[in-house]
Amino acid sequence: MSSEEKQPLLEIKDLYKEYDKKMVLNDIQLQINKGEVIVVLGPSGCGKSTLLRCLNGLEPIQGGEIKLRGKSLSGKDVDWQKIRQHIGMVFQNYDLFPNMTVIENILLGPIKVQKRDKNQVLMQAKELLDRVGLLDRIDAYPRQLSGGQKQRIAIVRALCMNPEIMLFDEVTASLDPEMVREVLEVILGLAKQGMTMIIVTHEMAFAQAVADRIVFLDAGNICEIAEPQEFFTDPKTERAKQFLNIFQY
Amino acid sequence: MSINWDFIINSIPLYEKAAWLTLKLAFWGILISLVIGLICSVIQYFKIRILRSIVGAYIELSRNTPLLIQLYFLYFGLTKLGLTLSENTCAIIGLSFLGGSYMSEAFRGGIEAVSKSQIESGLSLGLSKIQLARYVILPQAFSFSISSIGANCIFLLKETSIVGAIAILDLMNVTKDLIGMYYQTFESLLMLVIAYLIILLPMSFLLTWLERKVRYAEFGN
Numbered sequence: 001m002s003s004e005e006k007q008p009l010l011e012i013k014d015l016y017k018e019y020d021k022k023m024v025l026n027d028i029q030l031q032i033n034k035g036e037v038i039v040v041l042g043p044s045g046c047g048k049s050t051l052l053r054c055l056n057g058l059e060p061i062q063g064g065e066i067k068l069r070g071k072s073l074s075g076k077d078v079d080w081q082k083i084r085q086h087i088g089m090v091f092q093n094y095d096l097f098p099n100m101t102v103i104e105n106i107l108l109g110p111i112k113v114q115k116r117d118k119n120q121v122l123m124q125a126k127e128l129l130d131r132v133g134l135l136d137r138i139d140a141y142p143r144q145l146s147g148g149q150k151q152r153i154a155i156v157r158a159l160c161m162n163p164e165i166m167l168f169d170e171v172t173a174s175l176d177p178e179m180v181r182e183v184l185e186v187i188l189g190l191a192k193q194g195m196t197m198i199i200v201t202h203e204m205a206f207a208q209a210v211a212d213r214i215v216f217l218d219a220g221n222i223c224e225i226a227e228p229q230e231f232f233t234d235p236k237t238e239r240a241k242q243f244l245n246i247f248q249y
Numbered sequence: 250m251s252i253n254w255d256f257i258i259n260s261i262p263l264y265e266k267a268a269w270l271t272l273k274l275a276f277w278g279i280l281i282s283l284v285i286g287l288i289c290s291v292i293q294y295f296k297i298r299i300l301r302s303i304v305g306a307y308i309e310l311s312r313n314t315p316l317l318i319q320l321y322f323l324y325f326g327l328t329k330l331g332l333t334l335s336e337n338t339c340a341i342i343g344l345s346f347l348g349g350s351y352m353s354e355a356f357r358g359g360i361e362a363v364s365k366s367q368i369e370s371g372l373s374l375g376l377s378k379i380q381l382a383r384y385v386i387l388p389q390a391f392s393f394s395i396s397s398i399g400a401n402c403i404f405l406l407k408e409t410s411i412v413g414a415i416a417i418l419d420l421m422n423v424t425k426d427l428i429g430m431y432y433q434t435f436e437s438l439l440m441l442v443i444a445y446l447i448i449l450l451p452m453s454f455l456l457t458w459l460e461r462k463v464r465y466a467e468f469g470n
Contacts, residue, residue, distance in 0.1 A: 058369055084375040098389065099388040161374065161375070
């Protein structure tokens with residue numbers, strides 16, 4: 001094994017985060033290896049989304065360290081604009097740009113930020129759109145798409161940047177139930193291709209199917225890290241047991 | 250009371266000339282206001298130091314002094330300091346000075362209406378602050394602010410009615426002259442109202458149409 005392979009792709013050490021002196025995340029330790037899929041679970045307000053947002057610099061952290069391939073992402077001189085190209089993020093409310101067509105949304109980052117060749121990106125975009133079944137909507141505006149379609153486009157938009165890690169922040173939370181599946185299937189497909197992902201979700205069955213490891217957060221602390229089978233059948237902590245009980249009828 | 254039709258017909262050329270002048274002043278005033286407003290709102294968006302304070306002071310000064318006073322200052326005040334500007338120049342500067350702050354506030358409202366998640370979504374694609382403004386924020390802000398911009402255009406056009414105070418023969422001043430000379434008060438005022446309507450009604454319709462177009466392109470409603 002070369003040293004690069006042994007090194008985790010993303011490393012979170014002693015992460016501490018507060019809003020207005022109120023602790024939101026505390027003592028977070030997590031290592032994510034290349035190709036791994038981490039699902040973060042936990043009750044509302046436990047800091048799941050905040051954790052994701054810290055990982056691509058949307059939220060500053062007050063303590064600890066985040067390292068991408070051994071390089072620290074803490075400190076003032078970190079060029080988040082560059083790092084964000086390696087860490088793709090998909091949001092709950094899709095947030096496609098309404099003033100641009102699907103393809104303009106997708107091409108914006110690769111062409112304006114990464115200065116890549118337009119034809120090459122276009123080919124990649126078409127291939128990805130085809131894979132999520134939306135090639136025929138390439139010239140549509142976001143307002144002409146359903147929520148599920150928008151979210152699949154948002155995923156393609158992030159993928160076209162060729163990120164090393166994808167962050168998914170409750171990407172099915174604002175979708176109608178019948179559209180959840182089409183989005184989750186795309187994510188599942190990515191997992192099969194070996195994409196490194198950190199996923200925040202409330203879809204328990206999906207979490208179990210897609211995750212290599214489950215991270216259970218409560219009140220800003222990691223309570224439990226376990227393989228999905230183990231977490232869902234035999235959670236170690238009382239807090240996780242309570243949490244899982246809520247989902248059983 | 251009968252209407253003096255001869256007087257009305259004879260006065261048409263005077264009103265026509267004054268209407269073109271009013272339109273010309275309003276056109277330049279609005280155009281320059283838009284440019285000033287855009288620059289000011291961008292300065293405020295990027296929170297550029299020093300310039301930002303200057304813009305803030307300008308907006309307060311411009312919005313909290315009447316146009317009439319601004320015109321007097323430009324026309325009579327500056328002359329005392331040795332700077333003499335033509336009436337029309339004063340009027341255009343005055344209108345732009347006033348309109349710039351209103352336009353700036355309209356743009357600012359539009360910029361603030363762009364949701365935070367749109368900005369974060371742009372940031373997560375690695376866009377720089379300038380790219381974010383250029384591709385995401387300003388196009389959307391423009392759609393959000395188009396109705397206030399339209400209202401400001403009409404407001405500025407109507408504000409031209411006081412430039413007569415610095416001896417410009419605009420619609421209002423022509424009317425005052427005619428009343429003074431011929432005592433045809435009703436006919437003169439009727440012509441004045443009609444002249445403003447002829448200018449403003451099409452402009453209102455045009456702006457409403459434009460607003461609908463722009464908003465549809467963006468949001469589909």
